[in-house]
Amino acid sequence: MKIWSIANQKGGVGKTTTTVSLAGLLSQSGYRCLLVDGDPHGSLSVYLGNDPDTLEGGLYQLFHMEGEYLKHDVQQQILSTDFENIDLLPASTAMAALDRQMGTKPGKGLVFTKSLKCLEDNYDYVLIDCPPQLGILMVNALAICNQLLIPVQTEFLALKGLERMVHTLHMIMQSRNTVLNYTVIPTLFDRRTKASRGALEVLQEQYQDNLWPSVIPVDTQFREASLRGMPLSMLAPKSRGIVAYQNLLSYLLGEPEQVEKVVAQL
DSSP states (O other), X not given: OEEEEEOOSSSXXXXXXXXXXXXXXXXXXXXXXXXXXXXXXXXXXXXXXXXXXXXXXXXXXXXXXXXXXXXXXXXXXXXXOSSTTEEEEOOXXXXXXXXXXXXXXXXXXXXXXXXHHTTTTTOSEEEEEXXXXXXXXXXXXXXXXXXXXXXXXXXXXXXXXXXXXXXHHHHHHHHHTOOOOEEEEEESBOTXXXXXXXXXXXXXXXXXXXXXXXXXXXXXXXXXXXXXXXXXXXXXXTSHHXXXXXXXXXXXXXXXXXXXXXXXXX
8 A cells, every 4th residue: 555645834736636636547547545634624525525514533533542543443434435446534624623632642643654554455545635734634644655745836935835845854854764755746837927937947946856847737627626526537537637647647656658758748
């Protein structure tokens, strides 16, 4: 089971869109996917037809389990979706109080690790949509993931959020004496604007070693897909946005021929 966390310490950069788009493509290729909504705002849960204000259980409940994490207990918090091969561990607004509630409770940073370990035979991929601030939820997501994906809107204010995210990542790696692979993903790219092109140039200069060598373009069909509550790959599989995410997925999966095509697009 591979675990990807999608994170940035700035909102509105495409984290939830990235999570849903990659999950849609993976599921259509036959991979079993669990989506984890780690943001108290619950955008991913809302996208898939759930209300974080009224939801009982879900991810929040895992933080209040006592004793050993059992597979049956963890599975009870998971919801099925309307899409084959995609399940959801939803968020509730109560998660906003987790940092205060957990305090100095031992093991609070390993809740994801302990609970998802119970499910390693159930899924091929787990995608975690992280909150835009550092706290217990993001720490859990960074502690367990094999790969960190950092979507960054191609505008200059978003670059500051990326700086904070990378700084946070380096602090956590230093404290845990571990190395975590991360990939920066330029999103909401509009080639017509000087600001978007300029931000991309900065990313290429400053994050070359960790930068995906292509972009996710602005595509209004993402908005239509979210209104319908479905991955864009199932609504408009030939849209330019989903073609870009397919290229990103090929890159992440290490498919050499596809990587060359991605590089050639720039």
